[in-house]
Amino acid sequence: SAVCSVRLILAIYHIPILVNENDVLDFTQIIEGRFVYLSVAGGIQVPKVMGSHATTLAVNLGGFNGKRLKSGDVLNILDASQAFNYNTVKLLPKMPLNLISLIKTKKIRIVPGPEYDWFSEDEWQKLLNKPFHLGKHIDRMGYRIEGPMIIFKPENLLSEANMNGAIQISRDGQPIVLLADRATHGGYPVIAKVIISDLGTLAQWPQHKPIHFEKVSLNDAWLASAERAEVVQGIYKSKPWEILLHTRTMANKIKRFF
Structure with missing residues (x-):
């Protein structure tokens, strides 16, 4: 629990910092997106459950006693x-902003879903040409999205496996985008699926910003996935967890005044 008010430093320099006991991290002003991710050197020390340190709130499993902090x-x-090699001291090179930012894009790319033909061309045009917004009910199971009513043919659908990023259309005509903690199966028709490389973008989408969908080919979806994987692999190869600054530049400048 050692952090300082370094929101500005992190946002500008994109470098790991050394924090001391009783320092405080302040994330009260998120400039972009919905969430802040904090990476702690060595990881947070909680027991592994099924090979993971993650928390599943729905069944109170894992993480910090299976509960919300x-x-x-x-x-x-x-x-x-314990977490660092003190002989390794170097600056983390600045990353291009287009690789850091997740929500510079104006559209979320999708491919047709298994029930794409349950929807007429008019309904598809609503999905592709009308703005949508995040609803009030959003969590790791899925994001409910509000917008024009999308109508599908009046047939019953047998339950099928749920895909990460699947866009179901509920009985009230509103889309639900399924996410990481989705149920294993469901019975709403899936008009489309958000491509893998855009799922993180959608997860960080601001409440006030309109969502526009763009249909792309499967080939384009695979290419986008490969590009994102290359970016992530590049970050991994840079081994940022081995980078540490012994002192904080701004803190040293402040000391000069005293």
Whole structure:
């Protein structure tokens, strides 16, 4: 629990920093997106459950006693000397902003879903040409999206496997985008699927920003996936977890005034 008010430093320099006991991290002003991800050197020290440190709130499993964090909770982390090689001191090279930002794009790319032919051309035009917005009910299971009513043919659908990123159309004509904690199967027709490389973008989509969908080919979807994988692999190969600054430049400048 050692962090300082470094939101500005992180946003500008994109470098790991050394934080001390009783420092405080302030993320009260998110400039872009919906969430902030904090990577702690050595990881947060919680027991592994089924090979993972993650939390599944729906069944109170894993993570920090299987529950949502609240004020006053204390998470154990490694001391810096345990997490880092102090002989390694170098600056993290600045990454191009287009690789850091997830929501510069204006459209979410999709491919046709298994029930694409349950929807007329007019309904497809609604999906592709009308703006949608995130609804009030959004979580890791899925994002409910509000917009024009999309109508499908009045038939019953047998339950089928749910895909990550599938866009189901519920009985009220509103889309639901299924995400990581989705149920294993469902019975709403799937008009389309968000391509893998855009799922992270949608997850970070601001509540106020309109969502526009764009249909692409399967080949374009695979190419986009390969490009994103190459970016992630490049970050991994740079081994940012081995990078550490012994001191904070701004802190040293402030000391000069005293």
